[in-house]
Amino acid sequence: MVRSGGSENPSISIDQVDVDVGRGEEIPARIFAPATPGSYHGAMIVVSEFGINPGPIHAAELYASKGFVAIVPEIFFRDRQRVLSVEAQSIAAGRVMRLAALSNSADEIVKDERMVEQLAAVAEHLVRDPRVIGRRISVLGGRLGARIAFGFAARKPEWTAACVGMHPIFPASILDYVSSLESPVRLVFVESDPTLTPDAIDRLRAELDYQKKDYGLELLSGAEGTFMISDSPGFDSELTDRCLVNDMRWLRSKLG
Numbered sequence: 001m002v003r004s005g006g007s008e009n010p011s012i013s014i015d016q017v018d019v020d021v022g023r024g025e026e027i028p029a030r031i032f033a034p035a036t037p038g039s040y041h042g043a044m045i046v047v048s049e050f051g052i053n054p055g056p057i058h059a060a061e062l063y064a065s066k067g068f069v070a071i072v073p074e075i076f077f078r079d080r081q082r083v084l085s086v087e088a089q090s091i092a093a094g095r096v097m098r099l100a101a102l103s104n105s106a107d108e109i110v111k112d113e114r115m116v117e118q119l120a121a122v123a124e125h126l127v128r129d130p131r132v133i134g135r136r137i138s139v140l141g142g143r144l145g146a147r148i149a150f151g152f153a154a155r156k157p158e159w160t161a162a163c164v165g166m167h168p169i170f171p172a173s174i175l176d177y178v179s180s181l182e183s184p185v186r187l188v189f190v191e192s193d194p195t196l197t198p199d200a201i202d203r204l205r206a207e208l209d210y211q212k213k214d215y216g217l218e219l220l221s222g223a224e225g226t227f228m229i230s231d232s233p234g235f236d237s238e239l240t241d242r243c244l245v246n247d248m249r250w251l252r253s254k255l256g
Contacts, residue, residue, distance in 0.1 A: 012064040019073065019125045021118040029122060030074040032064035033131055041255050042132040043070045044123055045147045046141030051076050051083040054230040055142070055240075062244050067130050073122045075115065075148070086232040094132050119152045123159040138251050140164035142228055150181065157182040164247050167193070167225055178204075179211055184254045185235045186216040188243060190225050216250050
């Protein structure tokens with residue numbers, strides 16, 4: 001089912017869809033696309049542990065305004081509280097522990113295998129959209145969403161053209177995890193992250209170079225880990241938009 005909705009930005013359109021993910025379930029999702037008819041690259045935005053708050057909506061709108069068709073699935077649609085404020089740390093932490101293993105193993109990075117299969121159904125729905133070019137899409141996310149995006153990209157390379165992670169939680173685990181990715185990857189880390197050890201970035205670069213991966217890596221200074229979360233004291237709208245634009249620029253260089 002598709003329900004069209006309005007947007008304050010006349011250059012984009014927004015549709016609300018329900019994607020069949022099997023087992024008699026449908027995952028709600030929103031598709032943001034340029035209002036001008038044409039063919040565009042597809043992107044799937046995986047939300048953080050806080051759900052579909054203004055952050056991923058803003059990202060999707062920006063992507064659509066720059067020539068992408070972006071889908072945002074509501075991955076926590078089973079939860080009583082689908083969207084969390086930044087103050088709801090205990091509930092957000094519960095989501096992290098439920099979905100993201102603490103192991104460095106690529107096979108354990110997303111505990112809930114059903115999540116990967118649901119996102120595969122969402123990706124298939126997007127590539128069937130007549131506005132979308134090709135059979136593979138970009139997958140991106142922030143915090144927990146970055147970890148889930150990488151888990152999806154590693155297990156579903158047939159759907160993944162490129163992968164972007166903004167401040168992935170448990171960053172040390174990315175070292176072993178990225179090795180299983182087939183698509184180009186871009187990682188953006190926050191320098192102030194207390195879990196980011198001094199030599200972690202050097203080790204990550206060395207491993208990516210050794211394995212001859214196609215990657216981009218950026219380290220942000222002067223930012224907090226919640227810089228993209230609009231109701232956080234550390235929110236930085238200017239930095240958020242700059243990062244999103246840089247991500248899109250990188251993606252276009254890989255997608256052609």
